[in-house]
Amino acid sequence: MKILLLNGSPRKGNTVTALEALKKGLAQIPDAEVEEILCEGKNIIPCRACDACGSMSRCIFADDSPEINAAVEAADAIVFATPVYWWGMTAQMKLIIDKFYARGTKFHGLKKKVGSIVVGEADQDDPEYEIIARQIWCIADYLGWETVFQKSYTANKPRDLAADEAALAEIEGLAALLK
Numbered sequence: 311m312k313i314l315l316l317n318g319s320p321r322k323g324n325t326v327t328a329l330e331a332l333k334k335g336l337a338q339i340p341d342a343e344v345e346e347i348l349c350e351g352k353n354i355i356p357c358r359a360c361d362a363c364g365s366m367s368r369c370i371f372a373d374d375s376p377e378i379n380a381a382v383e384a385a386d387a388i389v390f391a392t393p394v395y396w397w398g399m400t401a402q403m404k405l406i407i408d409k410f411y412a413r414g415t416k417f418h419g420l421k422k423k424v425g426s427i428v429v430g431e432a433d434q435d436d437p438e439y440e441i442i443a444r445q446i447w448c449i450a451d452y453l454g455w456e457t458v459f460q461k462s463y464t465a466n467k468p469r470d471l472a473a474d475e476a477a478l479a480e481i482e483g484l485a486a487l488l489k
């Protein structure tokens with residue numbers, strides 16, 4: 311079982327902490343093969359809507375999107391983990407998702423489970439968590455992928471989430487839902 315973790319944060323902070331907790335849980339699943347992609351630092355040319363990918367199934371511009379799309383295609387489960395930036399996912403993650411377009415219909419209907427983990431400074435009653443969860447759910451649903459969890463946490467300074475034992479235990483337990 312291949313599990314792809316997409317980390318949308320550019321820093322070593324709460325999203326990394328959340329993914330460490332998830333990986334602890336995944337380590338208890340015997341056949342889980344985990345791959346992590348740090349969106350930050352990837353060379354992704356923003357989608358220019360040229361539609362050339364329609365005939366090539368890959369972006370015509372030389373960037374890292376073909377390898378990332380190959381990892382997405384191969385995964386049985388994908389976890390989108392991102393901080394909140396301006397009521398949305400980070401630009402680093404969105405650039406990568408936009409390039410899913412290059413795989414067009416090839417991504418549709420592949421059997422995949424999806425989870426999302428979102429970390430923001432605001433309290434949990436802020437609409438930002440629902441906005442991002444809904445967006446990720448819609449992307450997955452459009453592609454025919456099953457969303458199995460959507461979680462959000464309030465944390466701001468890089469080590470905040472590491473001090474939230476209840477959150478870490480919950481995240482560790484989410485791993486079982488990806489099976």
Ligand SMILES: Cc1cc2nc3c(=O)[nH]c(=O)nc-3n(C[C@H](O)[C@H](O)[C@H](O)COP(=O)(O)O)c2cc1C
Nearest residue numbers: 319323324325393394395396397430431432465466
């Ligand atoms: C450019 C930028 C925009 C942000 N926008 C929001 C926001 O709209 N809402 C929010 O709750 N937190 C916002 N934050 C705070 C981060 O979501 C928060 O610090 C989070 O814990 C960062 O996660 P990380 O430690 O994994 O990078 C923003 C931070 C930055 C740098």
